[in-house]
Each structure stands twice: as C-alpha cells, then as structure tokens.
Amino acid sequence: MPRFSVIVPCFKVQGFLRECLESVLTQSFGDFELIAVDDRSPDGCGAILDEYAGRDPRVRVLHLPRNVGLGRARNAGTAEASGDYLFFLDSDDSLTPGALRAMADRLAEAADPDVLVFDHARTYWWGGTRRNALAEVLAEAGPDTFTAEEFPRILDLLTVVWNKVYRRAFVSSQGFEFSPGYYEDTAWTFPVMLSARRIAVLDRICVNYRQRRQGNILSTTSRRHFDIHDQYDRIFAFVAARPHLASWRPYLHRKMGEHCLDVLAKPDRLPPGDKAEFFRLTTRMFRIHRPEGALVDGEVAVLAGSWPAYLLKRQAARAGQQAARQTGALCGAVTARARACWADVHRRRPLDPQLVVYSASSHRGMLGDPAAVYAKAREIASGLRGVWVVRDAETAATLPPDVEHVIVGSRRHLEITARAKFFVNDVNWPGSPAKRPGSVHIHTHQGTPLKYLGADLLDKPGARLGLDVPRMLRRADRWDYSLVASRHAELVWERAYPCHFTSVRTGSPRNDVLVHHGAGGSGACGTCGGFRERHGIPADHTVVLYAPTRRDYRRTGHVDRFDPARLAADLGEGHTLVVRLHPSLAAGPARGMGLAELARRGVVVDATDEPRVQDVLLASDVLVTDYSSVMFDYANLDRPIVVHADDWPAFTASRGAYLDLPAEAPGHVAHSYRELARLFASGHWRDEESARLRARFRARFCEFDDGRAAERVVRALLLGEPMPGPGPGAPRIPGQTAGRDALTSA
Structure with a gap:
C-alpha cells in the first residue's frame, strides 16, 4: 500500500501537463501512486498520460468514456486509489521539490491525522512568485493536531482541495465524494474540515499554484457561476443531518453571503443580464x-x-472611492507642498555641526556599519547628537528607549535632515534629502563587493531589472566619503560609482567586533549576544552557518542549491546547522520552501530574522556560503570558510563578479553537494590548506580591518581629528604611515 495516491484529473492542459507529472515523478519520496484521469480531453492529454504510464509503473491512467467534469473525475481516481492518503493535484499546477517527503515526515510526526493542510505559492505567467498571503495561519496553528472548532482560523485559507492531503480511511468512512459543478471544492472542503477530528498543518510551500494569463475556469463569464448556490445547499444539508455541527451554521451563513457577493462583484463572472437574477437567488x-x-x-x-x-x-x-481618490490626490499635493515649504524653512537655517543622521538598509533600524559608527560616537564623542531615520513606528519600537529617532516622511524627519551636518548610511538616501553645501555624506556600503554593482550593471540587464542605474549614480553624487576595507574594495567602488567622493581606508566598522572577539577561536563564546542560548544550541556543538545569496537569473532570487535537512543529517551528532537567508529573500517564498518547517522541527536554526548578523557570525564555527559578501566579514574571525560554487558559471553570466572566486577562495571549494558533504565527513574543511587559503584571502580583502574602523570614522570624519593609524597586529600596507592622507585616496 503506497503512502500517497496522487490523483491528477486532466482536461485541456496539454501545455502544462508534463511539468505537473514531472514534478511528482521526480520527488525524492517515491512511495506513491499517480492516478491520472483523462476526462475525455480533446487535446493531447491522453497520449501524454499513456506515454508516462508506459515508462513509469507508478503511473496509472483512467480514460473516461465521456467528459464528467473535475469533481467526478476526482471521484473516479479515488475509486482506484490504494494509498494511505489522497492528494488531489490540479494538472496545471506542480509540486515543489521535496514536498512529498515533507508531507510524509509531518504525517508521521502527527501520527496520521485525518487532514494535513500545507502552504502554496502563486506562480505567474510572467515569472513572478508570491506566497500565500495567509501563510501566518499555518505558523499560528502550531505543531499539535486540532479540530476546526479548536482553531477556526484554518477555515480562512483557500477553500480548495489541493492544499491538503486526506486520510483515505477517513474519507471512505464519512462517505465524502465530489459533487458536479463549478464550485465543487467548496462543497468538499467545509464538510471535510468540519468533520475531521485531527487536523495538522505543514508550514511549507508544497504546491505551485499556476496563475494563467487568461485566468482559471472560475474567471470565465458564464451562467455556470449560479452553481455556487447548489454547492452551499449541499453544505447546509450536510450540517442539518449532523446535529453536532449545528453551531457552525452562523459561520457558514455569513461565509455563503460573502462568497456569493464576491462572485457578483467580479466584473468578469456573470453576464450583465444575469446579475439581478443571481442577486435574487442569493x-x-x-x-x-x-x-x-x-x-x-x-x-x-x-x-x-x-x-x-x-x-x-x-x-x-464607487462614487465614494472615486471621491476618496480625488481627495487623496488633492491632499497629497497639498501635503507635499507643505512638506516642501517646511523643509525649505529649515534649510534656510544654519547647519547643526553636532547633528549626525543615521540610516541603515533603507531605514530598517540600527544595523550594520552605521550602527557601529553610532555606538562609537556615543562612546567617544559625547558632543555629537545622533538621530536615526526609521521607516515606521514598528521599526522604531525595536530601538533602545534612549535612541533618538524620526520616522521617515514626518515633519520632524524633514527638519532633522534639513539641518544635519553629517549623514551616515549604508545604502543611497532616496531622492530627498537634498545635499546642502557644507553637509557631509559618509557612505559605508554593505560589505566588500564580489558581485557587480553600480555602473558595472549596465551590461547585465537581468541583474538590473527594475534598477535605474543613472538615478542611483545621481544619488551617489552626494557622497563625500566612501569607506573601504581593502584596496580591492576601493578600486571597485571607484569604478562602479564614477562620482566625486574620497575613498577612506578605515576598514568596515561593523567588523570591529569580529576582529576583537574572533582571533580564530570557537563560536562557543560569550560575545554572540546570547544567540546560542536563545536557540537552544548546546555549548559543545560545532555550529555550521549556511548563508546563501540571491540569484539574478531567477526572478524570485531564490534557488535551492541543496537540501538543508540533508546537510544537517550528514553533519551528524554534535553539529547544529544555522541558516541565514539573504535579507531580500526574508519575506518571500524562500522560507516557505521548507526552512520554516525545518526550523520548527529543530532540524536547523533559522537565523534570517536575527537583527545583528555579527552575533550569528560570532556564534558559528564555520561558514558555508556560495557568493555572499558575508565571507569577507567572516574572514576576520579566522575561522574556516567553505564555498559551495556549483552554479558559478550561471551566476557570473547573469550578475558578474570582481574576482574569480573558485581560484581565490577563502577556503575549500565544493562544486557539488557530494563534494561539500565529503569535506565535512573527512574533516578537510578545517585542515592546513583551509587555513592557508583563509590567511591569503584575509590579507587581501580585510587589510584595513583592525578593530578601529568605527573610531577612525568618528575621529577623522565627524570630529575632524587626525586619522588613527592601524592597531597593533593589524596588517600594514607597504609604505603606509599613520596620517589621514595615507589612509585616503581621491
């Protein structure tokens, strides 16, 4: 008896059918049967199904003698099923890699619930991907099983059949089957979910829900939308026959009204002449x-x-919405004018020589280099007043109570930025503030550059999708100083940003803590901000940090290079795998592709939301990365680094790189997962060759990082004092002296 019976009804989907079938047959979990139902499709679906059945014994094809519709085609597949669980997959959708394995593991953990609900992502014809907007419901449900009465929010998810698997014995004992019609999923979902005594969730994207350019069948204009009334009649008849479900009638009554009104309000659902009749029936x-x-x-x-x-x-x-839009536009114009006047008033006042405005990562809080400079300024320059620009009240709440801040766009923000002498940021300021004569803009960047940036992106159309390079350079024209950690970074910034700034060889301020507390020691130290304790990592564990970067050759930016669960298992006892995604992927589908579920089960630690990346670096014993610039920071710790470069040609073709990383890597390079696993199994990840490569890399790319970068910025650029020279033991450049001029280049 297979674990899953995957039932795929097919009708006029020949263009998408192969992708659907391949997504099932290439799953890492193979204990399933695939029952494909040819619903008398007039195109090539039947021939495609027979082709797959001929070469894979897990595929069985039912050719129906006549077209019966989606619901009855599913019933035909169910009658032939022998698996423990039924999974109804639409033939234009697809499974994500590893989905069946994740389902099987979760079912085993939950001791075979009646229903398992999982997540999905909408995939658009133009290449975009968007995770289910209600994904938080799955996270909120928790690890235990429940009933719909115990957690009614589970019914807020899409009332579709394909975001769940169903225990076949439960379906059979309750006599559930699909009704004919347009809205058959609705009449299935509510009875099943209300009857299930044990529901579990899997917080993982298992299905890619294809959004066709012409829409799905429910987007067509037809009287068949009147079917929704029959489906809700069936639901109320089901509840009426089961007195113990009577308490659900008010909920279903409101749900029915909302659903029908939604159909009525959509402009492409009902013929105009039928809308009054639909309303009266509703x-x-x-x-x-x-x-x-x-x-x-x-x-x-x-x-x-x-x-x-x-x-x-x-x-x-509609009239109210139009009036609101017009009023909003008018108010917006008036507000913009008032804001401009307010800012202009304050720009006429003298600059405040003690006022320093800080921002990081597009106003996301106290982060990175600006945070390090701010902390050092508070320590050694009490006369300076530092004010942070944050994007909203929620971000402001994450700041310490004694940190002065303004919310972007507020009148206070306009006043502060109009009068500040100094601006410290790690990304470009937006169109405002305008640069006043005498003000000083210090750009810290976000790490040593590996990938093409700035003007170098002009011949990389994929990498600069949605990026206005000329506008970015105009904003960079405001820079007065560009902080660099090496001569490599200095040359790259001056090439990528052909603007009038001065490169300052300060080192990277955020790396000061790494230089002071790294020194080749273990991650089990007291300097990681309690990271290990917060995540329950044993003190004697070897912490392996996996920090992948985004890919420009994929619109979503995310590509799974290997399965983190597999690496965690291959590392074995005494190891903890910590995963930190690129910040641009934190809110997208990447975490829903398995990371969130693995973290819940304790297979890995998800450090993506950790505000201080330095804490994560200090807590780790070895870094595994592909092409993330975090490797340049991590090299300051003098701890092993392993580069996983299995798609280096594709990466460089789409984005470009300033060095041949496989030839100049900070440690051993793996070109496949097998090589990566072998490095850890053999212990070569921390051998003498790894140390030699790391030393060479650190000498070239961390040459100005000596633990005094933030002090240099504060003393030389904010206070106007002489530039402090390299600290004790710091690598020196031949012929370098300790003066300010020796550490800057025009």
Whole structure:
C-alpha cells in the first residue's frame, strides 16, 4: 500500500501537463501512486498520460468514456486509489521539490491525522512568485493536531482541495465524494474540515499554484457561476443531518453571503443580464438558511435588501472611492507642498555641526556599519547628537528607549535632515534629502563587493531589472566619503560609482567586533549576544552557518542549491546547522520552501530574522556560503570558510563578479553537494590548506580591518581629528604611515 495516491484529473492542459507529472515523478519520496484521469480531453492529454504510464509503473491512467467534469473525475481516481492518503493535484499546477517527503515526515510526526493542510505559492505567467498571503495561519496553528472548532482560523485559507492531503480511511468512512459543478471544492472542503477530528498543518510551500494569463475556469463569464448556490445547499444539508455541527451554521451563513457577493462583484463572472437574477437567488438562499438569531451586519447586510438597493449601494461605494481618490490626490499635493515649504524653512537655517543622521538598509533600524559608527560616537564623542531615520513606528519600537529617532516622511524627519551636518548610511538616501553645501555624506556600503554593482550593471540587464542605474549614480553624487576595507574594495567602488567622493581606508566598522572577539577561536563564546542560548544550541556543538545569496537569473532570487535537512543529517551528532537567508529573500517564498518547517522541527536554526548578523557570525564555527559578501566579514574571525560554487558559471553570466572566486577562495571549494558533504565527513574543511587559503584571502580583502574602523570614522570624519593609524597586529600596507592622507585616496 503506497503512502500517497496522487490523483491528477486532466482536461485541456496539454501545455502544462508534463511539468505537473514531472514534478511528482521526480520527488525524492517515491512511495506513491499517480492516478491520472483523462476526462475525455480533446487535446493531447491522453497520449501524454499513456506515454508516462508506459515508462513509469507508478503511473496509472483512467480514460473516461465521456467528459464528467473535475469533481467526478476526482471521484473516479479515488475509486482506484490504494494509498494511505489522497492528494488531489490540479494538472496545471506542480509540486515543489521535496514536498512529498515533507508531507510524509509531518504525517508521521502527527501520527496520521485525518487532514494535513500545507502552504502554496502563486506562480505567474510572467515569472513572478508570491506566497500565500495567509501563510501566518499555518505558523499560528502550531505543531499539535486540532479540530476546526479548536482553531477556526484554518477555515480562512483557500477553500480548495489541493492544499491538503486526506486520510483515505477517513474519507471512505464519512462517505465524502465530489459533487458536479463549478464550485465543487467548496462543497468538499467545509464538510471535510468540519468533520475531521485531527487536523495538522505543514508550514511549507508544497504546491505551485499556476496563475494563467487568461485566468482559471472560475474567471470565465458564464451562467455556470449560479452553481455556487447548489454547492452551499449541499453544505447546509450536510450540517442539518449532523446535529453536532449545528453551531457552525452562523459561520457558514455569513461565509455563503460573502462568497456569493464576491462572485457578483467580479466584473468578469456573470453576464450583465444575469446579475439581478443571481442577486435574487442569493438573497433567497440567505433568508432560507439564516439561523435563528443570526446577526446580519457588515458586508452581507445588503442581502437583506433589494436589487435596486444593492445597485445604489454599489454606485455610492464607487462614487465614494472615486471621491476618496480625488481627495487623496488633492491632499497629497497639498501635503507635499507643505512638506516642501517646511523643509525649505529649515534649510534656510544654519547647519547643526553636532547633528549626525543615521540610516541603515533603507531605514530598517540600527544595523550594520552605521550602527557601529553610532555606538562609537556615543562612546567617544559625547558632543555629537545622533538621530536615526526609521521607516515606521514598528521599526522604531525595536530601538533602545534612549535612541533618538524620526520616522521617515514626518515633519520632524524633514527638519532633522534639513539641518544635519553629517549623514551616515549604508545604502543611497532616496531622492530627498537634498545635499546642502557644507553637509557631509559618509557612505559605508554593505560589505566588500564580489558581485557587480553600480555602473558595472549596465551590461547585465537581468541583474538590473527594475534598477535605474543613472538615478542611483545621481544619488551617489552626494557622497563625500566612501569607506573601504581593502584596496580591492576601493578600486571597485571607484569604478562602479564614477562620482566625486574620497575613498577612506578605515576598514568596515561593523567588523570591529569580529576582529576583537574572533582571533580564530570557537563560536562557543560569550560575545554572540546570547544567540546560542536563545536557540537552544548546546555549548559543545560545532555550529555550521549556511548563508546563501540571491540569484539574478531567477526572478524570485531564490534557488535551492541543496537540501538543508540533508546537510544537517550528514553533519551528524554534535553539529547544529544555522541558516541565514539573504535579507531580500526574508519575506518571500524562500522560507516557505521548507526552512520554516525545518526550523520548527529543530532540524536547523533559522537565523534570517536575527537583527545583528555579527552575533550569528560570532556564534558559528564555520561558514558555508556560495557568493555572499558575508565571507569577507567572516574572514576576520579566522575561522574556516567553505564555498559551495556549483552554479558559478550561471551566476557570473547573469550578475558578474570582481574576482574569480573558485581560484581565490577563502577556503575549500565544493562544486557539488557530494563534494561539500565529503569535506565535512573527512574533516578537510578545517585542515592546513583551509587555513592557508583563509590567511591569503584575509590579507587581501580585510587589510584595513583592525578593530578601529568605527573610531577612525568618528575621529577623522565627524570630529575632524587626525586619522588613527592601524592597531597593533593589524596588517600594514607597504609604505603606509599613520596620517589621514595615507589612509585616503581621491
């Protein structure tokens, strides 16, 4: 008996069918049967299915004698199924890699629940990907099983059949089957979910939900949308036959009203002449199924009135929206003018020579180099006043209570930026503030450059998708000083940003803590901000940090180079794998492709949201990365680095690189997962050759990092004092002296 019966009904999907089938048959988990149902498709679907069945014994094909529709085609597949769990996959959608393995592991952990609910991502015809907007519901559900009554938010997810798997014995014992019609998923989902005694969730994207350019079947204009009324009649009949479900009637009553109104409001659903009839049938159903004492308010209150009243309300709503847009535009113009005048008033005042404005990562809080400079200024330059620009009140709440801040766009923000003498940022300031004569802009960057940046992106159209390089350079024209950690960085910045600034050989301020507390020691130290303790990592564990970067040859930026769970298992006892995604991927689908679930199960530690990357670096004993610039920071710790460069040609072709990383790596290079696993199994990841490569890399790319970078910025650039020279034991440049001029280049 297989673990899964994957049932795939097919009708006029020949252009997408192969991708769907391949996504199932190439899964790492192979204990399944694939039952493909040819619903008398008039195109080539039947021949494609027979082709796959001929070469893979897990595929069985049912050729129906006539077209019966999606619901009954699923029933035909269910009748042939022998697996423990039923999975109904639409034939234009696809499974994500590793999905069945993740489902199987979660089912085993939850002791075979009746239903397992998992996540999905919408994949668009133009290449975009967007995770389910209600993904937080799955995280909120927790690891235990539950009923819909115990966690009703589970019903807020899409009422579709393909974001769940169902225990076949449960489906059989309850006599569940699909009804014919357009909205068959609705009439299946509510009875199943309300009847299940044990529901579990898997916080992982398992299905790519294809968004066709012409929309799905429910986007077509047709009277078949009247089917929604029959489906809700079936749901209420199901509940009426089961008195223990009577408490759900008010919820279903409101849900029915909202669903029908949504269909009515969509411009492409019903023929214009049929809308009044649809409304009248909906109000009739709403009246018939209304439970005694049920409140009728909010959106569904309109169903207590007439069709003319509904039209008047819709017209009033549209008029109100149009008026709001016009008023908003007018108010926006007035506000913009008032803001400009307010800023202009303060720009006429003298610059405040003690005022330093800080920002990091597009106003995301106290982070990176600016945070290190700010901390040092508070320590040694008490006369300076530092103010942080943050993007919203939520970000402001993450700041220590004694840190002065302004929210971007506020009047206070305009006043502060109009009068500040100094600006410290690791990315470009936006269009404002305008640079006043006498003000000083210090650009810290976000690490030593490996990937092409700035003007070098002009011949890399994929990498600069959505990026206006000329505008970026115009903003960079405001820089007065560019901080560099090496002569490599200095040359790159001056080439990539052909602007009038002075390169300052300070080192990277955020790396001061790494220089002071690294020294080749173990990650089990007291300098990592409690990272190990927060995540329950044993003190004697070897912490392996995996920090991949984004890919420009994929629109989403995310490419799974290997399975973190596999690496965690191959590392074995006494090791903890910590994963930190690139910040640009933190809010996208990347974490939903398995990382969140692995972290919940304790297989890996997800450090993506850790605000201080230095804490993560200090807590680790070895770094595994591909092409992330974090390797340049980590080299200051003098701890092993392993580069996983299995797609280096594709990466350099799409983005470009300033050095031949495989030839100049900070440690051993793995060109495949097998090589990566072998490095750790053999212990070569920390051998003498690794140390030699690391020393060479550190000497070239960390030459100005000696633990005094932040002090140099504060003393020389903010206070106007002589530039401090290299600290004790720091690598010196031949002929270098300790003066300010020796550490700057025009």
